[in-house]
Amino acid sequence: MAARLSSIRCSWLSRHLSRSSSQSVFNSPCIISYNSLRNMSAIKSSKCLELDNINPCIKTMEYAVRGPLVIRAVAIEKELEQGVKKPFNEVIRANIGDCHAMGQVPITFIRQVLGLCVYEKLFDDPTIPSDAKERARDILSGCKGSSLGSYSDSAGIEIIRHHCAEYIQRRDGIPSDWQNIILSSGASGSIKAILALLRCPVNGKRPGVMVPIPQYPLYSATIAEFDMEQVGYYLDESKNWGLDIKELQRSVDEARKISAVRAIVVINPGNPTGQVLSRENIEEIIKFAYKENLFIFADEVYQDNIYAAGSKFYSFKKVLTEMGEPYSKMDMASFMSCSKGYMGECGIRGGYAEVINMCPEVKAALLKSISAQLCPTTIGQACIDVVVNPPKPGEPSYELFMKEKNGVLQSLKERAEMVAKTFNSFEGFSCNPVQGAMYAFPQFKLPQKAIDAAKKAGQTPDSFYAFQLLENTGICIVPGSGFGQRPGTYHFRTTILPQPEKLKEMLALFQEFHVKFLAQYK
Amino acid sequence: MAARLSSIRCSWLSRHLSRSSSQSVFNSPCIISYNSLRNMSAIKSSKCLELDNINPCIKTMEYAVRGPLVIRAVAIEKELEQGVKKPFNEVIRANIGDCHAMGQVPITFIRQVLGLCVYEKLFDDPTIPSDAKERARDILSGCKGSSLGSYSDSAGIEIIRHHCAEYIQRRDGIPSDWQNIILSSGASGSIKAILALLRCPVNGKRPGVMVPIPQYPLYSATIAEFDMEQVGYYLDESKNWGLDIKELQRSVDEARKISAVRAIVVINPGNPTGQVLSRENIEEIIKFAYKENLFIFADEVYQDNIYAAGSKFYSFKKVLTEMGEPYSKMDMASFMSCSKGYMGECGIRGGYAEVINMCPEVKAALLKSISAQLCPTTIGQACIDVVVNPPKPGEPSYELFMKEKNGVLQSLKERAEMVAKTFNSFEGFSCNPVQGAMYAFPQFKLPQKAIDAAKKAGQTPDSFYAFQLLENTGICIVPGSGFGQRPGTYHFRTTILPQPEKLKEMLALFQEFHVKFLAQYK
Structure with a gap:
């Protein structure tokens, strides 16, 4: 309630702050003009920072990977926790290249070395291989006072x-x-x-x-x-x-x-x-x-x-x-x-x-x-x-390290193929092969009725589609407009990171949604 | 050699780049004006970034705690490693509030929790108390995929x-x-x-x-x-x-x-x-x-x-x-x-x-x-x-945690008193009590001859003093000019962080230097 009142006051004040756009330099949006509040005794405010008097560049910037769609996804997760009924049980976060969040398991050797670095008693643990201990010892020898806690x-x-x-x-x-x-x-x-x-x-x-x-x-x-x-x-x-x-x-x-x-x-x-x-x-x-x-x-x-x-x-x-x-x-x-x-x-x-x-x-x-x-x-x-500086051939951790590393990369390769292939089977979709990285960026055609519906909702067509997908399936992707795309084309980015079984499930859900969406807006 | 040649070329180029200061807006130093190198075929350079065409604000900024004195201290450390003879055996870094670097030992409970968070096998270690495990479990439960490796x-x-x-x-x-x-x-x-x-x-x-x-x-x-x-x-x-x-x-x-x-x-x-x-x-x-x-x-x-x-x-x-x-x-x-x-x-x-x-x-x-x-x-x-969220009374780690915490704070309190008291005994020094934080900022008077010598060396008097101290004793402090001081007054900042024995040694060395310095410039 306090927040809401404050919000109302902010907007009210904003309207009362005189602005001038006469001082345009370097065609920059990052110039503000306002009358210092302290001179406006009639509307003396306790707030120094208002939306109208902060750095306009920060107001301009957008970071789509964590934009409104993700904020909605977080809210949906909260609703699910609170027992709100949805047509799905979980949000699948395919919006961000966040491997561990999607179930990828940390590489043992990395965590052994980090563990040794922060908790030195682990050097006494005989189950940790000597090459991990050597790496940690080298790192700590480079730290002042031999502690990661020093600058x-x-x-x-x-x-x-x-x-x-x-x-x-x-x-x-x-x-x-x-x-x-x-x-x-x-x-x-x-x-x-x-x-x-x-x-x-x-x-x-x-x-x-x-x-x-x-x-x-x-x-x-x-x-x-x-x-x-x-x-x-x-x-x-x-x-x-x-x-x-x-x-x-x-x-x-x-x-x-x-x-x-x-x-x-x-x-x-x-x-x-x-x-x-x-x-x-x-x-x-x-x-x-x-x-x-x-x-x-x-x-x-x-x-x-x-x-x-x-x-x-x-x-x-x-x-x-x-x-x-x-x-x-x-x-x-x-x-x-x-x-x-x-x-x-x-x-x-x-x-x-x-x-x-x-x-x-x-x-x-x-x-x-x-x-x-x-x-x-x-x-x-x-x-x-x-x-x-990973384990070298002959070192005790080499085999396990390579097995884990190759395991992750091989699985990603399979998922890359699966994602591109599946999207190419969707009506109106075309997806370039995922040669590398962790993402697919398919193009998709939208029926005019969907484009009109988006306009009515005040959203770009790709955002509209992405929001519908999220609300109906829990799948969170990022609309192409967050990355830029040629005018009149529609894309989205999805990661290939959900674990294989989950990814199959996600793609099946997605397809089901897409068919229904087309039927609805055809 | 390559670096040196490149450096010469940069300066040479800089001199040939036309500059204009006519375009001053908001009395800001952060405006540059230069002729694009690509139009100056006679001196076509492979470099896009030259000192004259980068953000002038970055050229202006200074960060004294890591400034020239510290750079020299690092060089001296290297020289000592290489066996160069100096009137001292080590650099004492009293320039930065870097506790562990000065021998402070990490708090056990903190490192136990961090260790558990990065290396989960530690949950099986019976020597780690249950409250540390609870804390780590809570933190990991807040991480996606229960991993610190997720965003x-x-x-x-x-x-x-x-x-x-x-x-x-x-x-x-x-x-x-x-x-x-x-x-x-x-x-x-x-x-x-x-x-x-x-x-x-x-x-x-x-x-x-x-x-x-x-x-x-x-x-x-x-x-x-x-x-x-x-x-x-x-x-x-x-x-x-x-x-x-x-x-x-x-x-x-x-x-x-x-x-x-x-x-x-x-x-x-x-x-x-x-x-x-x-x-x-x-x-x-x-x-x-x-x-x-x-x-x-x-x-x-x-x-x-x-x-x-x-x-x-x-x-x-x-x-x-x-x-x-x-x-x-x-x-x-x-x-x-x-x-x-x-x-x-x-x-x-x-x-x-x-x-x-x-x-x-x-x-x-x-x-x-x-x-x-x-x-x-x-x-x-x-x-x-x-x-x-430290250990609470009754939890297994509480006693050790409080012992370590109070031990550090008590020792810092003693060092705070020692530093102020010792400096106040130096000729021409006056030092306010160190009521808190980790620093003393004594004022000191310099003889005119020292001020003249500083001028000759192109340094501020307090920097001159600090450099002399460093070269003669290995003690690294930060001159007051790095923090600001009233014109005509001289100060420096030292941390109180060297461990008690080392601090005593440092203050004795410092005093010896100061007496000699005064004798030299009186």
């Missing part, structure tokens, strides 16, 4: 940065300098830190960042929050979501009329689109970025998630280096996370960025900028350490 | 938010709503998130935030990064670093000529100044903030660290609520962390904010803004859970 350097624990560099070197066959490794809380932490370097108008123009459409909403949300210009380039659905250079060119040329485009984000393997880029396509993108002087954000967090026959992961760094000069001198950044792959340790928040060929002064500024956040969580650092 | 809600795991609210209610005797609790990575995460709400010019003026001088550099760094105006108010050193309302008024009146002052930061107990505010002083501050329509950031992370006889911690929420209307309706935020207190789990990154009386739409915007960071690390959340 690390802002860029992370040195020995872990070394291990990351060695991992990259093994992966690419190309040297990696540990001083170019910046550990962070998930990949998101370092992505935001590097985007922040670009956060300033240039010659009166907002800085622009090219992002794929559809894209992972971390980028759109951060770009909006940072008052930057999101410069979308469409992925080519007809070419399995590949990047078409003509489209990149169109996008940058149009955008440069109003903004200072300075960077391009490429997500490979793709989120939400599940494609794995060919080496040739990566070469073209690098040439384009060089020509247009764009800093490359290579989001490579799904590098372990490659399923399709003939698909292979090539890192941007490897391709760019092997292309030789001038490309091999380009500055760029690559991102990795322990939230995806076969480990799926999302909540632990571990990740790293490798910054390549970065101007030393810029790197110094970057390192300084992250220092006020003190350090990424040490347990996240420990987790990424295990990922980049 | 939590962006505001944190619900059951932990409930526990935080119950803790606050026990502490203050005033209701607390769990939906007002936002878990974050340390306190820093939520402080930055709420500051970001204010990040936008108002009627052409930069938003201003009042911070104490001296202050904790998280604030100055974030305010600079966010292109906001830092509005300093001096703490009254003669009144044990209390807040003087006349000084607050002077500060806001002056600042409002050029900026839109919207918030005030109060750190209680004080960092770096160690004071504990009286209830009367807090009441005055609240009245002032109400009158000036300022959002209060109550940084209360040291609430467990109260040492001086007669000092008591009062939360801003408690005082404001008990003052009645209109004050009890003010919106404000209070911050807590698991990095300080008796636990000192800095690297784990756990913390929370309680937002009080916040306009619901503003709270919704805040929650949305943190959603793109996915979630704070779940292990940090688990850690703050133990802090707010």
